[in-house]
Amino acid sequence: MSDSGRKRPPLVAERRHGSAAKKPSRATRKPAAKGKAAPKKATAKRKPTRASKKKRNPxxxxxxxxxxxxxxxxxxxxxxxxxxxxxxxxxxxxxxxxxLPDVTELLDGRARGSVTLLDRGDQVFAWRGDQFGGVVTADTVSKHLKNAVIATEDKRFYRHFGVSPRGIVGAVRINLSEGRGPLSGHGGSTITQQTAKLMCLGVEYDASEWKNEAEYVSDCRRGSLWRKAKEAIYAMAMEAKYSKNEILSVYLNRAYMGAGAYGAEAASQRYFGKPSANLNPAEGAMIAGLLTAPSSLAPTANLQRSQDRAATVLRLMNEQGYLSDKDTKRWQSHPAELSEAAEARAGGYFADWLMSDGVPEFFGANTTEDVILKTTMDPRIQTAAEEGLKWVFENKVREGSKAQAAIVVMSADGAVRAMVGGRRTKVSGAFNRATQAKRQTGSAFKPFVYATALDLGQHANDMVLDAPYCMNIPGSGQWCPKNYTGKHYGEVTLTFALKNSLNIPAVKVSEQAGRENVRTVASMFGIESDLAAGPALALGASESSLLEMTGAYAGILNGGSSVTPYGLVELRLLGEETPLMGTGGGIGERVISDAAARELIWMMEKVVSEGTGGRAQIPGWQVAGKTGTTQAARDAWFIGFTNEYVAGVWMGYDDNTPLTGVTGGGLPAEIWREVMVRVHEGLEPTPLPAFTPEPPKPQPKKKKKKKGLDDILNGVFNDILGGN
Missing domain, CATH: 1.20.5 (Single alpha-helices involved in coiled-coils or other helix-helix interfaces)
Structure with a gap:
């Protein structure tokens, strides 16, 4: 019978391991095929015993x-x-x-305030103190400045948590490779750490704890390992408290950027005369480049060095994707240039004088407020003074000469328009020979002698005898003044004596008018220095500053009233409209009569048109003035005026070395002319406020009395008796 209808058993793979496999019965087991060996019974693997392991070396x-x-x-x-x-x-x-305080309290970290000086046209020409242009944020400054700072100082600023381990490791590696200590040189500090350092880790300045602000800053900048650890903790706390842009804003407001500027806005105004929001890539790169060494890299100290550093910053910006290749090449080939105010290097001698003498100290060098000073300085006249001085020294003075010069230009009311305190004009904090040097005035003092005489009733055409003259000085013996020429001219007018600077007539006029009266007139005109007590007073034996002398001559020009030179028009606080102080000088009380002043001006005009001051003539203008040369030619002066301006020039050596071949009528008069020609460019000539004095009335001749018979007999009788 066929078994095709019988259900086939499922095909099951033989299970080789485990007791789950069903053993076939003896009845069903088939004999193995002839010639094939029966498969071996699978045996379970036994774990190796400890004894079977290879023994390890004990x-x-x-x-x-x-x-x-x-x-x-x-x-x-x-x-x-x-x-x-x-x-x-x-x-x-x-x-x-x-x-940590609120971020708004951290934006201005200065210990001192700032002083901004405006010229007579309300344009900034100088800064003093710690300049702060106002609060800026990372969002309001130019994006080019922001990108330049990040590219230069901390390219991973927006990715770290306040401390950059990679930056620290890199800095240590660079320091060691350059032969320095691991913490010397490159610090690997993030912008957040630098900001923490600018905040002195929250420690405020205390005058009782530190000798001065410099010591406080030095302590804040220490780079010890413990200090670095505290700085890192402070930086991480800042990162937790503030946003990245808030931290960057604090940094941009507090960082010192050279030339007294604190913060991006102050630096932008200081160097480029524009808001920080308007900086182009070259300007932003220059400011960012200052952060590593603000004093030495400041463009006012070395423009070329600052431009070179800015080119490197532009390259870094390009490498980090902030600038395209085309823009980088463009701005590197067109570097940032300084504004005119920055070129002036903080106002030079004028600003120094005003800060030291023109304002109270608590509104000046030690101010804690931000102060605005409107001044009398005229930039056009200042430039004229500097250029005139430079021209004479380049064309008239031998090369290598160490002689110095000073210039003051002012209006008749004493408003100082320009000041040059030495041949190096682009300076700040230098010795100011216009205000600080006290030198003998020589014959430049003589106008005050004649002013006294005229005020007491004498006139320009009155006569004085120029002849050998000696005086006995108690305690000193005989004193005999001599004229510079060594000659005597007999009977001369006061005008002739002044225009030719004769010494003997000046002494005689002084003694006749009264030495004390001369001293009083000179001091009332503004010469505050100690005046000589002896007869040499008339010859300028006393010492005075150029500013004092120029102010005294301004008193003559304005009609005989005293003048106090001044440079301050008004002082106000930043953001305030009402001034706290007004003008600190101007015209004061009358010293001599208007008639005497006018007559003296006429006499002094003859000094320039006919006498020793001929080199000071200005085509088309009436000029009055006086030359002055001291003993051994150690000092040479020319001070004079037109109807518009008064100017004084001094020339000499700082160590009192005698000048060679220089008198007041020489180089000082030429400097005066070069300056005043430039000052009067474009002005319509106006005459001096003088009048021509009346010529002296001829004195009637005395008739000789005819001798009578009695006179003849008396004369004969006296001769016989031996009478005189």
């Missing part, structure tokens, strides 16, 4: 065991210490976090 096993034990201890110690450190660090960061 010494190696011992040391490995020790190492495992040590590692276990180290690991247990390390993770516990790490946990403690993390907890302590977290507590420290948390504590600092709680002490």
């Amino acid at each position: 010494i190696v096993a011992f040391f490995l065991g020790i190492l495992r034990w040590i590692w276990g201890i180290v690991w247990a110690f390390t993770w516990r210490i790490s946990l403690v450190v993390v907890l302590l660090l977290g507590m420290a960061v948390g504590y600092v976090y709680m002490t």
Whole structure:
């Protein structure tokens, strides 16, 4: 029978391992095919016994065991210490976090205020103190400045948590490769760490704890390992407290950027005369480049060095994708240039004088406020003074000469328009020979002698005898003044004596008018220095400053009233409209009569048109003035005026070395002319306020009395008796 209808059993693979496989019965077991070996029964694998393992060297096993034990201890110690450190660090960061103020309180970190000086046209020409242009933020400054700062100072600023381990490792590697200590030189500090340092880690300046502000700043900049650790903690707390842009804003407001400028806005105004929001890539790169060394890289100190540094910053901006290749090449080939105010290097001698003498100290060098000073300075006249002085020294003075010169230009009311205190005009903080040097005035003092005489009733055409003259000086013996020429001219008018600067007539006029009266007139005109007590007073034996002398001559020009030179028009606080102070000088009380002043002006005009001051003539203008040369030609002066301006020039050596071949009528008069020609460009000539004095009335001749008979007989009788 066929079994085709029988159900086939499922095909099951033979289970080779385990007891689950069903053994076939003896009845069903088929004999193996002939010639084929029966399959071997699978046997379970046995685990190797300990004895079957290869025995390990007991010494190696011992040391490995020790190492495992040590590692276990180290690991247990390390993770516990790490946990403690993390907890302590977290507590420290948390504590600092709680002490951090609101971000708005951190934007102005100066210990001093600033002083901004405006010229007579309300344009900034100088800064003093710690300049702060106003609060800016990372969003309001030019994007080019923001990108330049990040590219230069911290390219991973927006990706780290306040501290950059990669930056620290890189800095240590660079320092070691350059032969310095690991913490010397490159610090690897992030912008956040630098901001923490600018904040002195929250420590405020205390005058009782530090000798001065410089010591406080030095302490804040220390780079010890402990200081670095505190700085890192402070930086992480700042990252937790403030946003990235807030931290960057604090940095952009507090960072010192050279030339007294604190913050991006002050630097932008200081160097380029524009808001920080309007900076182009070259200007932004220049400011960002200052952050590494603001004093030495400041463009006012070395423009070329600053431009070179800016070119490097532009390259970094290009490498980090902030500038295209085309823009980078463009701005590198057109570097940033300074504004005119920045070129003036903080106002030079005029600003120095005003800060030292023109305003109270608490509104000047030591101000804690931001102060605005409107001044009398005229930039056009200042430029004229500097250029005139430069021209004479380049064309009239031998090369290599160490002689110095000073210039003051003012209006008749004493408003100082320009001041040059030495041949180096682009300076700040230098010795000012116009205000600080006290030198003998020589014959430049003589107008005050004649002013006294005229005010007492004498006139320009009155006569004085120029002849050998001696006086006995108590305690000094006989004193005999001599004329510069060594000659005598007999009977001369006061005008002739002044225009030719004769010494003997000046002494005689002084003695006749009264030496004390001359001293009084000179001091009332503004010469505050000690005046000589002896007869040499008339010859300028006293010392005075150029500013004092020029102010005294201004008193003659304005009709005989005293003048106090001044440079301040008004003082106000930043943001305030009402001035706290007004003009500090001007015209004062009358010294001599208007008629005497006018007559003296006429006499002084003859000094220039006919006498020793001929080199000071200005085509088309009436000029009055006086030359002055001291003993041994140690000082040479020319002071004079037109109807518009008064100017004084002094020339000499700082060490009192005699000048060679120089008198007041020489180089000083030429400097005066070169300056005043430039000052009067474009002005319509106006005459001096003088009048021509009346010529002296001829004195009637005395008639000789005819001798009578009695006179003749008396004469003969006296001769016989031996009478005289």
